[in-house]
Amino acid sequence: xxxxxxxxxxxxxxxxxxxxxxxxxxxxxxxxxxxxxxxxxxxxxxxxxxxxxxxxxxxxxxxxxxxxxxxxxxxxxxxxxxxxxxxxxxxxxxxxxxxxxxxxxxxxxxxxxxxxxxxxxxxxxxxxxxxxxxxxxxxxxxxxxxxxxxxxxxxxxxxxxxxxxxxxxxxxxxxxxxxxxxxxxxxxxxxxxxxxxxxxxxxxxxxxxxxxxxxxxxxxxxxxxxxxxxxxxxxxxxxxxxxxxxxxxxxxxxxxxxxxxxxxxxxxxxxxxxxxxxxxxxxxxxxxxxxxxxxxxxxxxxxxxxxxxxxxxxxxxxxxxxx
Amino acid sequence: xxxxxxxxxxxxxxxxxxxxxxxxxxxxxxxxxxxxxxxxxxxxxxxxxxxxxxxxxxxxxxxxxxxxxxxxxxxxxxxxxxxxxxxxxxxxxxxxxxxxxxxxxxxxxxxxxxxxxxxxxxxxxxxxxxxxxxxxxxxxxxxxxxxxxxxxxxxxxxxxxxxxxxxxxxxxxxxxxxxxxxxxxxxxxxxxxxxxxxxxxxxxxxxxxxxxxxxxxxxxxxxxxxxxxxxxxxxxxxxxxxxxxxxxxxxxxxxxxxxxxxxxxxxxxxxxxxxxxxxxxxxxxxxxxxxxxxxxxx
Numbered sequence: 001x002x003x004x005x006x007x008x009x010x011x012x013x014x015x016x017x018x019x020x021x022x023x024x025x026x027x028x029x030x031x032x033x034x035x036x037x038x039x040x041x042x043x044x045x046x047x048x049x050x051x052x053x054x055x056x057x058x059x060x061x062x063x064x065x066x067x068x069x070x071x072x073x074x075x076x077x078x079x080x081x082x083x084x085x086x087x088x089x090x091x092x093x094x095x096x097x098x099x100x101x102x103x104x105x106x107x108x109x110x111x112x113x114x115x116x117x118x119x120x121x122x123x124x125x126x127x128x129x130x131x132x133x134x135x136x137x138x139x140x141x142x143x144x145x146x147x148x149x150x151x152x153x154x155x156x157x158x159x160x161x162x163x164x165x166x167x168x169x170x171x172x173x174x175x176x177x178x179x180x181x182x183x184x185x186x187x188x189x190x191x192x193x194x195x196x197x198x199x200x201x202x203x204x205x206x207x208x209x210x211x212x213x214x215x216x217x218x219x220x221x222x223x224x225x226x227x228x229x230x231x232x233x234x235x236x237x238x239x240x241x242x243x244x245x246x247x248x249x250x251x252x253x254x255x256x257x258x259x260x261x262x263x264x265x266x267x268x269x270x271x272x273x274x275x276x277x278x279x280x281x282x283x284x285x286x287x288x289x290x291x292x293x294x295x296x297x298x299x300x301x302x303x304x305x306x307x308x309x310x311x312x313x314x315x316x317x318x319x320x321x322x323x
Numbered sequence: 324x325x326x327x328x329x330x331x332x333x334x335x336x337x338x339x340x341x342x343x344x345x346x347x348x349x350x351x352x353x354x355x356x357x358x359x360x361x362x363x364x365x366x367x368x369x370x371x372x373x374x375x376x377x378x379x380x381x382x383x384x385x386x387x388x389x390x391x392x393x394x395x396x397x398x399x400x401x402x403x404x405x406x407x408x409x410x411x412x413x414x415x416x417x418x419x420x421x422x423x424x425x426x427x428x429x430x431x432x433x434x435x436x437x438x439x440x441x442x443x444x445x446x447x448x449x450x451x452x453x454x455x456x457x458x459x460x461x462x463x464x465x466x467x468x469x470x471x472x473x474x475x476x477x478x479x480x481x482x483x484x485x486x487x488x489x490x491x492x493x494x495x496x497x498x499x500x501x502x503x504x505x506x507x508x509x510x511x512x513x514x515x516x517x518x519x520x521x522x523x524x525x526x527x528x529x530x531x532x533x534x535x536x537x538x539x540x541x542x543x544x545x546x547x548x549x550x551x552x553x554x555x556x557x558x559x560x561x562x563x564x565x566x567x568x569x570x571x572x573x574x575x576x577x578x579x580x581x582x583x584x585x586x587x588x589x590x591x592x593x594x595x596x597x598x599x600x601x602x603x604x605x606x607x608x609x610x611x612x613x614x615x616x617x618x619x620x621x
Contacts, residue, residue: 021439024432027430027432028432028433029430030430031430031431031432031507033506033507033508034401034424034425034507035425035430035510036432037421037424037425037507037508038421038422038425038426038437040418040421041418041419041421041422041476041481042422042437044418044472044475044476045440045441046445047457048457048472049444049448049449050440050444050474051449051451051453051457052448052449052450052453052454052456052457053447053448053449054449055449055452055453055454055457056449056453056457057448058452058453058456063553069456069486079369081395113345113347114346115347117342117346117349118346120338120339120342121342121343121346122339123343126343126346127346129350130346130347130349131348132607133350133353133354133357133606134349134350134353135607135610136353136357136600136603137353138359139532139536139596139599139600139603140596141535141536141537141538141554141557141595141596142536143536143557143558143561143562144557144561144592144595144596145521145556146561146562146587147557147560147562147591147592148356148592149560150562151561151585151588151589151592154585156372157371157374159359159374162374163374164371165374166374171593179413181496191352191353194349195349195353196614199611199614199615200614200615203614203615205466209511222332222334222335222338223335223337223338223339223342224334224335225568232444233478238442255451255538255539256538260562274451277450277451277452278451281451281452282451282452282455282543289452289456292393292451292452293450293453296449296450296451296452296453297450297556299450300448300449300450301449303446303447304447307446
């Protein structure tokens with residue numbers, strides 16, 4: 001049916017918004033099946049992702065089991081204040097930021113260097129072998145990874161201490177020393193993820209036109225010069241994007257690996273926000289759900305704020321941004 | 324190839340030499356611990372404890388592996404993990420395709436809003452306690468559902484699939500099918516699925532490895548030994564150091580028992596990681612592809 005046959009056509013001409021609405025409505029009718037298809041995943045999203053956000057109100061309430069989330073009384077910012085004033089606040093936030101920064105400074109450049117080296121080598125088979133092997137640790141689960149760390153650093157039978165023993169060094173209790181914790185956490189992470197981290201850069205490097213390399217070679221550029229002046233500028237947008245992402249996660253250190261590596265001896269340097277939330281709630285004999293929710297909320301809010309800010313800065317400074 | 328090699332300048336020769344040396348170093352740093360674990364797991368207990376193992380198994384023995392499979396917790400954990408991985412991945416794939424396909428259709432009114440609602444959860448979430456209370460209120464604590472439903476889909480994977488559908492399944496293709504009376508549901512089943520086997524493989528791999536390796540949900544939501552996945556059992560043994568005394572049948576000194584306990588850990592690491600590593604050589608390319616598609620801004 002064409003528009004000309006529509007008797008109210010004149011009215012539409014006077015109201016472009018109405019036409020638009022009508023058009024949208026017609027399109028929605030045509031595509032109604034799409035809405036049915038997405039209904040199930042969307043319901044999942046509302047229940048399991050937005051459902052917990054409803055529970056965030058607990059951060060401003062005193063949770064009582066029998067009154068439930070909705071019925072518990074409001075207390076304002078009491079739990080936030082308690083967290084900011086607690087003696088753990090500074091050390092927990094400090095540990096969180098220090099570990100992330102350490103990870104960023106030590107761990108961010110390594111995949112880039114590795115990718116540039118992989119991209120430059122002339123030995124194809126060797127390149128494939130290095131890729132194959134260095135990707136492997138990525139598939140080790142966190143539990144097994146921490147198991148390996150504990151086993152290797154074991155003061156009695158760990159290979160590190162056995163090797164040190166041959167050099168005449170007394171066994172070191174690595175996991176019991178708070179000053180070692182951050183290094184062990186970060187460098188084991190680099191061992192596990194550096195290879196996998198090259199993939200994204202290798203993809204960007206393969207997108208650089210071969211002609212630029214040829215032109216540079218003809219102009220007498222050495223391979224090293226081509227890395228600096230062709231390869232690196234070529235992957236600069238990728239580097240910026242990943243840097244933004246990483247900076248946005250500076251307060252978002254994950255629970256799993258840290259928690260598994262914690263013990264009473266290293267807790268001073270290993271307690272981060274996510275593990276602290278767990279220790280005052282589910283792990284506690286006197287769990288304080290509201291307090292834990294408030295800390296978690298504070299952390300999520302900071303993370304959101306950070307990533308938005310960093311993204312805004314990136315938009316202003318360069319052309320790259322996440323969205 | 325030979326010609327280029329001949330034309331290499333002195334500076335470039337040194338560069339390539341150093342470059343390959345760097346890569347070799349990286350290779351060895353990653354490879355050595357893996358070889359050591361493997362060799363230790365096949366060695367005798369004394370050799371492991373006294374540091375005789377350096378590169379190859381010393382006093383070859385399978386007692387570590389025998390002890391692993393004598394431990395009933397590991398067998399139960401293995402079976403549970405197998406179930407969670409298969410059932411969980413099936414749910415994941417279904418939900419992911421059901422979300423990604425509609426969001427890939429440019430004609431869909433409101434798809435940007437829906438996409439935004441999905442993407443927002445990557446930046447912000449309720450946190451530990453609200454999630455726990457939700458699962459509790461749904462009466463899913465200590466049930467298998469707690470392992471399957473909260474991890475129903477990953478928004479990141481939805482974006483990967485959506486990007487793929489957007490670029491490979493054109494609107495014209497659908498319109499042609501629609502003229503022949505094909506509905507969206509039929510179109511997904513008969514056209515989209517066969518055309519996107521590559522991306523489905525990537526999704527299966529990502530989700531499968533996630534389920535095989537994850538321990539957090541089990542750690543928070545499960546309480547019964549009979550429901551525990553492998554990773555929780557591994558945590559008990561590797562991190563908490565709880566060795567089942569019944570697996571150590573040797574009536575010998577504590578020292579020797581401890582030696583077996585040390586050895587068993589290496590065997591367990593191999594047993595737990597083996598399934599993924601056995602599949603890995605065949606699917607490495609798919610993983611890499613997934614990461615690359617994921618890196619394209621959707």
